[in-house]
Each structure stands twice: as structure tokens, then as C-alpha cells.
Amino acid sequence: MIDITQIFKDRALFSTTRLNELRKRIADLPEVKDFPNLTIFGTGSYARQEAGEYSDIDVFFLCKGGPQDLDEPHTRELRLFGKLIEVVDAMGFPRFSNDCQYLTILHTDDIVRHLGSPNDDKMNYFTARMLLLLESKCLYGDTTYNEITQAIVSSYFKDYPDHTQTFQPIFILNDICRFWKTLLLNYEHKRNTSSETPEIKTKQKVKNFKLKFSRMTTCFATIAALGSYSVPVTERQVIEQTCLTPHERLKTISGRVPGATQAVNEVLERYAWFLEKTGLPTEKLQDHFSDKQKRTEMFDVANAYGDSMFKLLQILDTARASGIKPGLLRYLVI
Secondary structure, eight states, X not given: OOOHHHHHHHHHHHXXXXXXXXXXXXXXXXXXXXXXXEEEEEETTTTTTOOOTTOOOEEEEEESSOGGGSSSHHHHHHHHHHHHHHHHHHTTOXXXXXXXXXXXXXXXXXXXXXXXXXXXXXXXXXXHHHHHHHSOEEEEOHHHHHHHHHHHHHTTOTTGGGOTTTOOOHHHHHHHHHHHHHHHHHHHHHHHHSOOXXXXXXXXXXXXXXXXXXXXXXXXXXXXXXXXXXXXXXXXXXXXXXXXXXXXXXXXXXXXXXXXXXXXXXXXXXXXXXXXXXXXXXXXXXHHHHSHHHHHHHHHHHHHHHHHHHHHHHHHHHHTTTSSSSOHHHHHHO
């Protein structure tokens, strides 16, 4: 029997300890002072408070305003990124992905202005915005981090004044669904453009497995939590959820929809199994996907996990926690 509470507790302690050390080292860098309105936040397993010994760290940089507000912004970026790479190496984290491709400073003026536009995807605004809201932990610039979060959440509530008694956060729910579909499409693109060596195939299967658990949970734990509120749903409620990890969001659902408690517990129990399995060394985890029988067993559990999450959404839909018709699933599908 898996001790769910202990697994989440151990992972949270490990994640918090490492992130606190990283926060301290970043704060000591003089280069961050070159950006008066900068926030740096981590995403991925560390931000979800479920990292293990072999987890990497993903980092994003946001500045309030626009790039025109700084002199020599690119030079400042290079100096900061160079120091941050040294910090990450010194702490023993895996190297940043794709040869540091995503080390860039984004600006909130651009993120809000291009929300939903072609540049939203092209300039990485979409990913940064979604990860900020769905799974982030501030590493530097707490005040700026909170102000940017508020500004981005507010961009989804422009219609609220006209629907103060019946507002549902359809805009942000649609954006989260779009993010999930984009993750699936990105996976297929990488799979179809990769060399077909056994080693690469195995790595792709591991990524697919993680996609079915961690990324799916990041999106749908948030959708479920927001869908469990009665109308009107407010900016404050959305921001409260952004402050929680995905599994913490799931736990809040039972308080609003008691009939969903069993379904929530089932989701958490299966997710704890996932954390246990992905805590293995990389080589051992990949061995599970090299063996056909073990691989089938792993994906059977992953598919069952997806069924559990969908069951939760169905319960929330039936409960009509929002108090109006139609229910949650209607807006997720059409």
C-alpha cells in the first residue's frame, strides 16, 4: 500500500529545500539588480513540489513593462544568464534544456497584448503565461511575481463587470485546454521528427508516460478546481488556486463538492504511484519502457489515471457546482 501522504510530504520537503537554496543564490547575484522589475520563477516538478533526486529545473524570466524600459537589455540578459548557469551547475542540477534555448526575458506588456494572437505561441508567451499560472514557484522578485500574476489573471476577466452574478472563467478554461492540446501536439511533432533509434524511442515513451500524469494533472487539476466553484468565480479565487500546487488544488475540491471526495482520493492515490515510479534513476526508469510487458503495465496504469481524472470532471459536471446550466464539460468540449 502506497503511503500517499508521506510521498507528497517527502517530495515537498526535498523540493522546498532545493528551491530555497536556489532562491538564496539568485538573490546574491548582483546581475539581477540590473532588472528592477524582474521576477524569476521555476516550473516543472520542483514548482509542483514533487521533485526527486534526478529532476531538472526549468526557469522563466518576466519583467513588468516592455523591453524599451531598459538600456542594453540584451547585454544585461547575457550577464545574468551566464551567472545563473554557473549557479545551476554548482548546485548539481541537470543542464538547461535545448542548449539554454528558453533562457530569455519576456515582458508583461507583450504577454498581455498578444494573448490569443499568432505571436502568443511563436514568442513563447503562451507557455510562459500558462506555466506561471499552473505550476510556478517564485525564485526572485516576489512582489513583481504577484503583480504580474494579478495582471495576467485580470486579462481573463474583462467581461466580469457585465456578469457579476453569473461569471464563469470560460476564457481561462479554454486557454488551459489549449495548452494541454498544444503539449500533445508538441509531443507528436517531436516523436515524428526524431531518429528511430531504440534509445530515442524509449526516451519518447518515458516522455509520453510523464505527459499522461504530470502535465495532464497540471492542466486538469486546475480545470477541476475552477470548475468546482459556485458562480460567480472571481479573480481572487483564481489567484488563490495559482498559489497552490496541482495536487493541493485537487484537495480543495472536496470542501466545495463533498460528493467528489472519493474521486479526488482515487486521483491522488494513482498520482502517488506515478511519483514513486519516476523517483527511480533515469536508467532504471527507461528500463521499464524498454521491456514490452513492463511498458504495457505502466501505460495501463497511466490510462486508468486518465479515466480517474475524467471521472472527477464528470462528477463536478453532474454536481453543477456553479449553480447554473450547462455544466463544466459543455464548455470544455464546445
